[in-house]
Amino acid sequence: MRTFRSILGQGNSCYYKYAKPTVISFREFHVFRDIPELRKHRRQLLLDGKSVGLVPTMGALHEGHMSLARQAATENDEVFVSIYVNPTQFGLNEDLDSYPKTWDADIRRLTKLDEELAQSGKGRVTTIFAPTTKTMYPTLPPDSSLPGTGSFVTITPLANLLEGKSRPVFFRGVATVCMKLFNIVQAERVYFGQKDVQQTVIIKRMVKDFHLDTAVRIVPTEREKDGLAMSSRNVYLGQRRRKVGIVLHQALRAAESAYVMGGRGRDEMLALAWDVTNKMSEQQDGLAASERAMFEVDYLSLADPETLEEVPMVDEQRGAVLSGAIKMLPLEAVNHGEILGLGGDKVAVRLIDNIVLQPTDT
Amino acid sequence: MRTFRSILGQGNSCYYKYAKPTVISFREFHVFRDIPELRKHRRQLLLDGKSVGLVPTMGALHEGHMSLARQAATENDEVFVSIYVNPTQFGLNEDLDSYPKTWDADIRRLTKLDEELAQSGKGRVTTIFAPTTKTMYPTLPPDSSLPGTGSFVTITPLANLLEGKSRPVFFRGVATVCMKLFNIVQAERVYFGQKDVQQTVIIKRMVKDFHLDTAVRIVPTEREKDGLAMSSRNVYLGQRRRKVGIVLHQALRAAESAYVMGGRGRDEMLALAWDVTNKMSEQQDGLAASERAMFEVDYLSLADPETLEEVPMVDEQRGAVLSGAIKMLPLEAVNHGEILGLGGDKVAVRLIDNIVLQPTDT
Numbered sequence: 001m002r003t004f005r006s007i008l009g010q011g012n013s014c015y016y017k018y019a020k021p022t023v024i025s026f027r028e029f030h031v032f033r034d035i036p037e038l039r040k041h042r043r044q045l046l047l048d049g050k051s052v053g054l055v056p057t058m059g060a061l062h063e064g065h066m067s068l069a070r071q072a073a074t075e076n077d078e079v080f081v082s083i084y085v086n087p088t089q090f091g092l093n094e095d096l097d098s099y100p101k102t103w104d105a106d107i108r109r110l111t112k113l114d115e116e117l118a119q120s121g122k123g124r125v126t127t128i129f130a131p132t133t134k135t136m137y138p139t140l141p142p143d144s145s146l147p148g149t150g151s152f153v154t155i156t157p158l159a160n161l162l163e164g165k166s167r168p169v170f171f172r173g174v175a176t177v178c179m180k181l182f183n184i185v186q187a188e189r190v191y192f193g194q195k196d197v198q199q200t201v202i203i204k205r206m207v208k209d210f211h212l213d214t215a216v217r218i219v220p221t222e223r224e225k226d227g228l229a230m231s232s233r234n235v236y237l238g239q240r241r242r243k244v245g246i247v248l249h250q251a252l253r254a255a256e257s258a259y260v261m262g263g264r265g266r267d268e269m270l271a272l273a274w275d276v277t278n279k280m281s282e283q284q285d286g287l288a289a290s291e292r293a294m295f296e297v298d299y300l301s302l303a304d305p306e307t308l309e310e311v312p313m314v315d316e317q318r319g320a321v322l323s324g325a326i327k328m329l330p331l332e333a334v335n336h337g338e339i340l341g342l343g344g345d346k347v348a349v350r351l352i353d354n355i356v357l358q359p360t361d362t
Numbered sequence: 363m364r365t366f367r368s369i370l371g372q373g374n375s376c377y378y379k380y381a382k383p384t385v386i387s388f389r390e391f392h393v394f395r396d397i398p399e400l401r402k403h404r405r406q407l408l409l410d411g412k413s414v415g416l417v418p419t420m421g422a423l424h425e426g427h428m429s430l431a432r433q434a435a436t437e438n439d440e441v442f443v444s445i446y447v448n449p450t451q452f453g454l455n456e457d458l459d460s461y462p463k464t465w466d467a468d469i470r471r472l473t474k475l476d477e478e479l480a481q482s483g484k485g486r487v488t489t490i491f492a493p494t495t496k497t498m499y500p501t502l503p504p505d506s507s508l509p510g511t512g513s514f515v516t517i518t519p520l521a522n523l524l525e526g527k528s529r530p531v532f533f534r535g536v537a538t539v540c541m542k543l544f545n546i547v548q549a550e551r552v553y554f555g556q557k558d559v560q561q562t563v564i565i566k567r568m569v570k571d572f573h574l575d576t577a578v579r580i581v582p583t584e585r586e587k588d589g590l591a592m593s594s595r596n597v598y599l600g601q602r603r604r605k606v607g608i609v610l611h612q613a614l615r616a617a618e619s620a621y622v623m624g625g626r627g628r629d630e631m632l633a634l635a636w637d638v639t640n641k642m643s644e645q646q647d648g649l650a651a652s653e654r655a656m657f658e659v660d661y662l663s664l665a666d667p668e669t670l671e672e673v674p675m676v677d678e679q680r681g682a683v684l685s686g687a688i689k690m691l692p693l694e695a696v697n698h699g700e701i702l703g704l705g706g707d708k709v710a711v712r713l714i715d716n717i718v719l720q721p722t723d724t
Contacts, residue, residue, distance in 0.1 A: 035573060039575065047409070138570055138571060139567060149518045150518060151515070151516070151517050151567060151568060151572060152515070153513070153515055154513070155513045156514070157511055180571075180573050183574050183575065184573045186575065208500055209499070209513035209542075210513060210541050211397060211545045212545050213401065213548065
């Protein structure tokens with residue numbers, strides 16, 4: 001068992017102790033709420049030659065996050081997980097307040113994961129950074145209006161495409177908070193899920209353009225058995241919307257199949273995807289209000305993997321990204337005894353997914 | 363004499379050798395054009411416990427820069443000087459192309475300074491970082507249009523005030539390039555001159571808001587004997603414009619005198635400054651075209667030291683910043699044998715200056 005330098009009572013850092021139901025030993029994470037003590041800890045690791053992998057999260061941890069942390073543990077001595085729900089990435093009418101905050105469950109998940117890692121003899125989850133908003137935004141209050149006031153990182157035009165079209169403030173907020181987190185933790189590697197493909201492209205661009213001394217690692221999307229991409233938002237999907245929500249993945253898979261078969265043209269590929277969503281739409285339309293789950297397609301895209309600009313044809317040396325977003329609408333009528341999601345399926349839920357088409361001519 | 367690890371021929375780094383006229387020894391700086399070798403060098407210093415102070419410059423080094431480097435050498439083992447003329451801070455109609463590029467003279471100055479430092483037994487100037495634009499802006503070409511494309515740091519509303527009013531793209535460019543430089547060098551301390559007061563406030567804000575792990579040190583403005591603030595732009599001032607250009611400093615000193623005498627009100631202080639500039643304007647107006655040097659006052663400001671917002675009254679606990687900008691207009695007529703500045707005094711030259719009014723109630 002490893003020992004931790006005690007930092008209890010110093011500054012704003014503390015231990016968070018979690019006792020397992022069947023106690024063999026306590027597992028303790030460093031939990032930092034503020035920066036100076038985290039820096040001290042991290043600098044010592046640097047001087048000791050220990051590497052750090054950072055997994056930035058907004059909490060509500062699920063299997064997707066675990067897979068990021070697991071990957072981080074295979075490549076680093078210590079895994080730091082940040083948990084911070086960043087206000088500047090939520091538009092004024094978006095769901096900041098309703099974002100699930102699940103600290104105890106998050107710690108349980110991380111503890112369980114770390115027990116697994118303890119067996120594998122690789123890196124461990126050691127540190128949680130859970131700052132306050134005053135720490136993250138020390139001067140002006142976080143602003144998610146446009147243009148808004150504050151200190152921001154903007155990545156143009158990448159941040160305005162795809163997801164950025166319907167969420168114009170989102171990637172400014174993401175880039176800004178990630179710049180802060182990266183500077184605070186100074187990890188050798190940072191981990192992001194492939195599921196949020198535009199985020200991965202923007203973070204890679206930010207790291208490159210601003211010469212951040214960290215490697216960006218992208219981890220494949222974790223999926224449910226039927227292929228639904230894992231997401232913190234899935235908790236809002238009751239059984240009925242959950243079942244229909246798979247349509248996005250199915251649509252992208254249909255388009256991918258054209259690529260696998262040698263197709264390269266945009267129209268050919270995306271037509272297959274639209275066929276899938278249209279068919280599902282019609283099917284739902286034909287059901288009673290108490291049986292159907294309606295949705296809208298925001299976009300289906302075939303884009304360059306680095307610029308995210310729409311392409312008429314896949315360049316075989318660059319590959320492409322197939323991606324899409326749908327909005328699962330609130331249920332129109334709910335049945336007695338029906339299994340509902342968090343919030344009773346009363347709010348629209350935006351789902352995104354993507355498939356990377358690898359270059360074939362390299 | 364110190365030895366340098368030879369890095370000749372590795373990557374894009376190289377030595378720049380400068381032989382003094384009376385050769386006792388060669389002084390050699392590490393000169394890095396690219397980032398990976400600089401990082402390697404810098405990381406070794408970190409592991410060796412050596413501190414680094416960064417002096418970011420655009421070349422055209424003058425006594426003001428030397429005073430930054432001198433200060434850096436008293437607080438760090440090694441001083442890194444970056445020399446890079448950053449295109450994103452020059453507006454589309456500004457003087458990027460005419461910015462003086464004086465590599466040999468810069469190296470001579472640094473060599474001379476380092477000889478002085480060698481005597482004092484403190485830190486030394488060891489490293490010059492002189493990147494290409496492709497290195498600094500690795501994806502999209504540098505863009506100084508608004509809103510423009512690229513990866514930027516924006517600091518709002520600070521960047522829109524004072525200098526930012528007439529140069530709307532300037533501080534976005536400065537913050538962006540400084541973020542890059544800071545990430546590349548990862549200095550313990552970075553050095554800026556008090557002369558560019560808005561720049562110092564914005565850099566401090568950026569470091570605070572983005573949690574950059576570096577300390578910002580502000581070094582007092584170096585002045586000519588008559589009080590003119592040293593600036594790379596002063597080379598554009600011939601004898602006639604140079605003599606009139608002192609009016610800005612004189613105006614600020616007049617306003618400061620009111621503060622020293624116990625005055626706290628904005629009107630009272632700024633009126634004294636305007637008296638000085640108005641009087642000089644009238645005086646020049648009365649001279650023949652071949653004798654006068656006309657100028658325009660862009661602004662005279664009394665502002666809060668952290669927000670740079672105009673204040674009606676100096677808060678004795680916060681102090682204030684008195685600052686101003688004037689534009690020295692091109693000479694209307696030039697005399698035979700007259701001592702002219704670089705470019706023949708044919709272009710307007712913007713001069714800025716400031717005086718910090720220290721808090722009196724602390």
